[in-house]
Amino acid sequence: MNIKILIADDNSFIREGMKIILSTYGEFEVLATVDDGKEAVEYCQNHHVDIALLDVRMPHMNGVEATKVLMETTKTKPMILTTFDDDEYIMDAIKNGAKGYLLKNTDPERIRDAIKSVYFGNTVMQDVVLEKVKSKITGNTKPESKVDASLFTEREMDIMTLIAKGYSNKAISKELFISEGTVANYITSILGKTGLEHRTQIAIYFLTGSVD
Incomplete structure (x- = not known):
């Protein structure tokens, strides 16, 4: 396995430091480092890059915008590396298809594991990031759906409601008195109908009615 990586960050210390760290792992090959989103997109459009590690705040094109373009025009999987004060970008990054969302102060071994997980088709969100997402989309109020209910079964709507409230598959299974496997099957059906990942x-999607 040789995972080809691009690193985009306008802070040269972080950019080169990340390159040194990742290059110590035999399964990674850091192809290039760039300092803005536009350069990241152009490089990935012209080279085979498996994973693009993107800072959020960059000149010319930020990491959230670059994520959208990469998903639309390349096979590169974008991962966001960010700081706590960039949390207002979380929702847009997820909507744009980011495959991972990690904090820059994450332990290198966890970053390594996250990159490998994304490479093999998973989506990785750190717990602290997921908590921020939950608080943003639910607050302290009951989730109100914006989707067209006619597209889904009653049970699928129940499950989407609970997902929007932050329930895990295990918690959903207990709430609805069905197995975790059945919950997973319903989620697969929802993903298939919406094209989400x-x-x-x-x-x-449940709260905004939009898959864009």
Whole structure:
């Protein structure tokens, strides 16, 4: 396995530091480092890049915007590396298809594991990021759906409601008195109908009515 990586960050210390760290792992090959989103997109459009690690705040094109373009025009999987004060970008990054959302102060081994997980088709969101998403989309009020209920079964709507409230599959199974496997099957059906990729996007879709 040789995972090809691009690093985009306008802070040269972080950019080069991340390159040094990731290059110590034999399964990674850091192809390039760039300092803005536009350069990241152009590089990925012209080279085979498996994973693009993107800072949020960058000149010319930020990481959230770059994520959208990468998802639309390349096979590169974008991952956001950010700081706590960038949390207002979380929702847009997820909507745009980010495959991972990690804090820059994450332990290198966890970043390594996250990159490998995304490479193999998973979506990785740190717990602290998920908590921010939940608080933003639910607050202290009952989630109100914006979706067209006619597109879904009653049970699918029940499950989307609970996902939007932050319930895990296990918690949903207990709430609805069905098995976790059945919950997973319903989620697969919802993802198929909406074209979404993971449960965090389902929560956003449920509350906004939009898959964009």
